[in-house]
Amino acid sequence: MTTLPGWMRPPRAEGWFAEDLDRLPEAPRHTELIDGALVFRTTPQRSWHGRLVTGLTVELARQAPVGIEVEREMTIRLDARNRPEPDLLVTTAPFDPDRTWYEPQDVLLVAEVVSPESTHRDRTVKLRKYADAGIQHYWYVEDEDSSAVVHVYELDGPTGVYAPAGIFRGTLQRPVPFEISVDLDRLTPRRSR
Template sequence: MTVAPPNTPTWPVPPEDGWTAGDLDRLPDLPPHTELLDGNLVFMSPQRNFHIYAIRLLEYGLLAARPPELAVIREMTVTLGKRDRPEPDLMIVPKAAVIDDQQSDYRPEDVLLAVEVVSPDSVERDRDVKPRKYAGAGFPHYWRVENEKGELAVHVFEREEATGSYAPQGIFRGRLTLELPFPIDIDLADPQRWL
């Protein structure tokens, strides 16, 4: 019998039919912020300063702007189906969808807005895979946040009911001013607000 050397990672071996959304709650020792996309586990790379600053800036801005019946949720999963349980960086959901402190995911019909901050390892997922899945699940609004030469740029999308896909609503630099999903005015240009 061979014994693995100490500190050797043991990777979860997928079942024949792939992982399911419920497996995320049962698999031991998964890295933080593990997502499920198309039955595959997706591990997040270490965050960079831009990523955490962008999340914090938008989280605080959304908390200040949101109506009292809505909640800002950070880095929690949403179960889209049996084989998809992504984790948006931020979500807006009704407070009624926040059940208890043991909750680990949300339903797609509860998500009003999903926000993804693009990292070097998530470019394709955040620009293509996740928007298609989010639009297909019926999320009315999607924001993709990019680091464009050191400037925070928020790409805003709204779901078109007729096509079931997202239509671009604009790219915001310096200031994010919107009327939907509710009135929002966030200063994106002041780097001190990120800290």
């Protein structure tokens, strides 16, 4: 067993805090903080994942009204011990070139594109944490025979949990957080035969 590099050791007995991520230049890109623990992407991302995130980002940015920004792979500081990095987020915060994270109250929508190593976190852990933080809309996207399937959730105010709002194949049309219409099949070309 090899020795862990010094930067991987938590700076205090309680583990890591949200602000620590900005002081870890040695950490791999896309490092998240979940319940005070650093979470690293353990496998290379598939081309399907990258194309889908890029395509969805471009489509949402094109359709977003003035005052709405679409970002990819930026962290959200949910609380002192949680700073997940969704694949895509929609925010009301103005563009700031030096920003490294967003506050949950500025985030309208979070989208996670499920990878084999992130399935549990995206379907359960992040679903609960984003709801607890008050983020109104959550999407998780799965690969179904190389086609995107989007599971859409909306925050139910009285209970503070997400309620399913639909599963979309082919076309995704939503009236919230703004008028959205996306041809999902165009985002990820099918494999050639």
